Amino acid sequence: MKRRDFMKVAGAGAVASTLATPAIAQGKMQWKMVTAWPKNLPGPGVAAQKLADRITALSGGRIEVKLFAAGELVPGRGVFDAVSQGTAELYHAVPAYWGSKSKGILMFGSQPFGLRGDEQVGWLAHGGGQELYDEIYGRFGLKPFLCGNSGPQWQGWFKTEINSVDDLKGLRFRTTGLASEMCAKLGMAVQAMGGRDMFQALQSGALDAGEFIGPWTDSALGFYQVAKNYYWPGVGEPSSAEECAVNLEAFNALPADLQQAVKYACDSLYNEVWTEYTTKHAIALQKLVAEQGVQVKKLPDSVVTAMGNAAGEVIADLREDEDPLVRKIVESFISYRSLVAGYMPYADNGQMNARAMDYKY
Structure with missing residues (x-):
C-alpha cells in the first residue's frame, strides 16, 4: 500500500498499518528503530537509545520512536536492508558494516589514516561530503545522518606481542570496513563479527587478536579477560562515525518541521556522543591497567x-x-584530507605536542 493511499484510509477513520508505513495513532507516528547493537551496550547501544528518545522529544511526541536492539526485530547486520525495504523506519549502526552494498559507503564511517571525528563532520558540512552521502544512500532508499563518533579507535587486543610486520602474517584478526582491506594486504586473516562473537572467538582460539571500539565499550565486553596486550594507535580507524539512516519515503513524507527535528536530533548528538566516548574511554583505560593487568603497548613504527x-x-x-x-x-x-592535513600540524597537533612537553602544570 502506498503512503498516500494509506493516508486516505486513515483519514476516513479506518485503522491500518503495513511494514512500509508507520503506525499512526491519535495524530502520532510510531516509528521503529532497529540497531546493530545489543541493548544499552556501553557506547553505541547507549547512543542509539539517546537518539530514539531525542527524536521523540524534538518532534514534540509526534514521532514516537521505539528501539529494537540487534536480534529483537532483525539481526544487527540486517538493519540496512530492513530500513531500505520499509520493515522499520530508521536504524542506528556504522557505515563500516555496509561495504557489500558499495565500497563508497565505507568512506563515510572511517578511513585508515583518514579523518578525525571533527574533520569528518567538516568534510560533510563544508567539503561537499553530505551531498555524496545522500546520493549513495539514496540508491537504497535511505536518508543518512551522522549522529555520533567513537573517536580514535585502538588497534586492538592481541594474545601475543607484535614486534614486526612479519608477526602480522596469518594472524586471525577481527576488524571491519576499509581497515579489513588494509590488514588483508599485510597478510592478516581478517574476520568480521560482532563484539560478543569476538570475545567467544578469542576465548576459543578461533581468533588471535581483534579490535572493536575502545576502552569503555571493550571493557564492558570483557576482552581483557582473554587477551592482555592492548595496542595503539588504531590507525585503521582514526575515528568511527555512528549513523542514523531513515527510510527515504518515510522521511520525505514528513512535514518540514519534523524533517528538521530528525536532522537536529542527529546533529545535536554528535558531539555529546563523541565526548562521552572520550571521557569514559579515559576512565576505563585507567581501570583496565590498574585493576585488570592490561598491558598498553604501542605498535612499532x-x-x-x-x-x-x-x-x-x-x-x-x-x-x-x-x-x-x-x-x-x-x-x-x-581533497578534504589534504586540506586539513596541511593545517593540523599548526593547530591540533601543535597543541597536543605542546601539552606533552615536560613542564609543571
Missing part, C-alpha cells in the same frame, strides 16, 4: 608505516573503482 602503505593501496584501488560515484566520493575525501 615499522608496523605503522607498513599499514600506511597498505592503506594507500586500498585508496588507490578505490580511485580506480568501476563505479563513478565511488570514485567521486574518494576524490572528495582525498
Whole structure:
C-alpha cells in the first residue's frame, strides 16, 4: 500500500498499518528503530537509545520512536536492508558494516589514516561530503545522518606481542570496513563479527587478536579477560562515525518541521556522543591497567608505516573503482584530507605536542 493511499484510509477513520508505513495513532507516528547493537551496550547501544528518545522529544511526541536492539526485530547486520525495504523506519549502526552494498559507503564511517571525528563532520558540512552521502544512500532508499563518533579507535587486543610486520602474517584478526582491506594486504586473516562473537572467538582460539571500539565499550565486553596486550594507535580507524539512516519515503513524507527535528536530533548528538566516548574511554583505560593487568603497548613504527602503505593501496584501488560515484566520493575525501592535513600540524597537533612537553602544570 502506498503512503498516500494509506493516508486516505486513515483519514476516513479506518485503522491500518503495513511494514512500509508507520503506525499512526491519535495524530502520532510510531516509528521503529532497529540497531546493530545489543541493548544499552556501553557506547553505541547507549547512543542509539539517546537518539530514539531525542527524536521523540524534538518532534514534540509526534514521532514516537521505539528501539529494537540487534536480534529483537532483525539481526544487527540486517538493519540496512530492513530500513531500505520499509520493515522499520530508521536504524542506528556504522557505515563500516555496509561495504557489500558499495565500497563508497565505507568512506563515510572511517578511513585508515583518514579523518578525525571533527574533520569528518567538516568534510560533510563544508567539503561537499553530505551531498555524496545522500546520493549513495539514496540508491537504497535511505536518508543518512551522522549522529555520533567513537573517536580514535585502538588497534586492538592481541594474545601475543607484535614486534614486526612479519608477526602480522596469518594472524586471525577481527576488524571491519576499509581497515579489513588494509590488514588483508599485510597478510592478516581478517574476520568480521560482532563484539560478543569476538570475545567467544578469542576465548576459543578461533581468533588471535581483534579490535572493536575502545576502552569503555571493550571493557564492558570483557576482552581483557582473554587477551592482555592492548595496542595503539588504531590507525585503521582514526575515528568511527555512528549513523542514523531513515527510510527515504518515510522521511520525505514528513512535514518540514519534523524533517528538521530528525536532522537536529542527529546533529545535536554528535558531539555529546563523541565526548562521552572520550571521557569514559579515559576512565576505563585507567581501570583496565590498574585493576585488570592490561598491558598498553604501542605498535612499532615499522608496523605503522607498513599499514600506511597498505592503506594507500586500498585508496588507490578505490580511485580506480568501476563505479563513478565511488570514485567521486574518494576524490572528495582525498581533497578534504589534504586540506586539513596541511593545517593540523599548526593547530591540533601543535597543541597536543605542546601539552606533552615536560613542564609543571
